[in-house]
Amino acid sequence: MDIKNFKVALSQIAEERGISPEKVIETIESAIATAYKKDYGEKGQKIKAKFNPVSGDVKFWQVKLVVNNDMLYTDEEIEEMQERKEIPQDEARAGEEAPKKYVFNPEKHIMIDEAKKDYPKIKLGEEIEIPLVSKQDYGRIAAQTAKQVILQKIREAEKETISSEYRSKEGEIVSGIVQRVEGHTVFVDIGKTLGILNREEQIPGEFYRPSQRLKLYIMKVEDTPKGSVVMLSRAYPKLISKLFELEVPEVASGTVVIKAIAREPGYRTKIAVSSNEEGVDPIGACVGQRGTRIMAVINELGGEKIDVIAWEEKPEKFIANSLSPAKIVKVQVEDKNTAIVFVPEDQLSLAIGKDGRNVRLAANLTGWKIDIKMSDKVVEETEGGEEVVVEDGEPVKEESASAKASADKEKPKKEKKVVKKAKKAVLEEIKEEEAETIEEEIPEELPAEEAVEETEQTPAEEK
Secondary structure, X not given: OOOOHHHHXXXXXXXXXXXXXXXXXXXXXXXXXXXXXXXXXXXXXXXEEEEOOOOXXXXXXXXXXXXXXXXXXXXXXXXXXXXXXXXXXXXXXXXXXXXXXXXXXXXXXXXXXXXHHHXXXXXXXXXXXXXXXXXXXXXXXXHHHHHHHHHHHHHHHHHHHHHHHHHOXXXXXXXXXXXXXXXXXXXXXXOOOEXXXXXXXXXXXXXXXXXXXXXXXXXXXXXXXXXXXXXXXXXXXXXXXXXXXXXXXXHHHOOEEEEEEEEEOOOEEEEEEEEOOOOOOHHHHHHOHHHHHHHHHHHHOOOOEEEEEEOOOOHHHHHHHHOOOOOOOEEEEOOOOEEEEEEEHHHHHHHHOHXXXXXXXXXXXXXXXXXXXXXXXXXXXXXOOOXXXXXXXXXXXXXXXXXXXXXXXXXXXXXXXXXXXXXXXXXXXXXXXXXXXXXXXXXXXXXXXHHHHHOOOOHHHHO
């Protein structure tokens, strides 16, 4: 095997596999060291190779660990371990610390006294590199072994590169093509690797077929014995905000900010938006001309309904907005993050929503516990498009609400006094004049409505 041939394939391998040229050179060096040990080395040796991609030259070293007697197992300890059928750990495995003691091997270890003869400054636990004679020609078995090492190392480097790349993309969306469906698990081709869309991260009612193109949210990259796995989602709420970033330039630039998201995948989503610049309508920007922007997002989600509402600092206004499209009469904020919302009778079912979904999403969006109650008032729109609360055909002003409430409490008391006086007057009139009819005389003393209401069942009528 001619080592200089590696130089020709170096750039091609790096480009095709998507890994750095340095990683490819490291792989080649490992393969050459393995081939050298196969043909020219001794059992137990640790060979290090240094490959020059420009000249194609390779240099070799034998690596030995500097030890002393305290770092080595004694013969008695080795015998005891053999009786217990234990194998002394001679090298650190992946993810493990280096062993505290070693079984001395002259091909791997060198005593410190001997090492100091050639390396006076060497310390315990360090490694020395002893130069070896370079070789250019290798046998068929060594070449085959080197080939296998290269393939294995390149696959490992490829997996590491993919894992690192997609870890940096966690929290982003990616476009993928459904490759296959196994049970409830969907495997999606997202470019350099396959992503997994589990059942709990799928949109309820959505069906997936091979070759279908989707946009997915990268949840996380998990390490498994078989390598790194990219976990995807179609149900995660932040998928909505990422889709709006793609469709709405104002959201992508930060002019319009999505403050909160509440989602029930496959059914309905509510998002609260605000603007960082004056003159920019956040709702209008998200909806787009004739609804083109929001419809693009809805179509990507398979028809899932999306409500865009205005973010407000005041809880009362924010809660009222969150119950859109229902019209709200009044929001009364209570203690312990609870709010009572009064709605007209014809808006009650709209405020609650099908299966309670509207009020549930509003509560998730605002973070408030919402209790909806019916009101006898209604909400109407003026000619200017402003919504006003109307009672008995007259607009009710917010500032006069408390005064009106106290007036309503005093009204029954006054009516009782008037009725009592009317009743007394009628009875006196009956005794004095023994009138045949009462209806004709009552209007002279008090209003007819009040008098008649209380004198419908008088002693005279009973007679």
